[in-house]
């Protein structure tokens with residue numbers, strides 16, 4: 001009895017033990033299952049996030065590219081900018097170029113798009129106690145032709161041959177169709193106290209002020225010293241050309257001419 005009772009107890013305990021083990025195993029399985037689901041969820045969430053990021057990144061790249069393209073296309077190129085139109089012995093004015101000028105005092109005229117800045121430059125120069133005078137500005141093609149032919153005539157009288165007179169005249173008075181004065185964006189300014197169109201003009205207080213300040217109003221000294229080989233025009237410390245403030249600042253600070261600026 002004792003033995004069988006003991007045996008019964010032992011069997012029961014074993015059975016209970018087995019049941020506990022089973023219970024533990026199933027709990028462990030459940031735990032592993034839940035853990036597995038959690039890990040799976042974490043992985044899936046991570047993937048979705050990463051995929052989202054991938055999509056966003058791709059979209060961002062696309063958007064950035066699109067923006068770059070937009071910036072590229074909206075950024076005005078130097079060649080299409082009316083302020084930077086290049087007129088020289090190699091670049092004749094297009095016959096269909098429209099010129100809308102505004103009349104100034106003394107019969108002068110200028111492209112109306114740079115009128116205000118020119119006026120401001122003249123006012124500020126006068127405020128410094130100086131006497132600038134615009135002696136030449138917009139010229140019609142016909143007037144340019146008369147000036148050029150007059151120069152050839154003068155040189156012939158000085159003893160130049162026909163060919164030499166034509167070549168020399170072109171460095172002083174631009175060949176008709178190649179003068180900036182014909183596009184209304186250029187002015188010749190002299191000092192009232194010294195009105196000669198000579199190198200000495202650079203020493204006048206007006207020129208000193210203009211050379212230092214013209215860029216602030218979008219103007220440049222168009223034919224600087226030592227640039228004749230590029231511009232085809234002699235040093236003219238009186239001829240100012242409107243190019244807009246951005247270009248004027250760069251051109252004047254670097255000491256380059258318009259041709260060099262456009263080639264950059």
Ligand SMILES: [Zn+2]
Pocket residue numbers: 136181186187188238239240
């Ligand atoms: Zn001029």
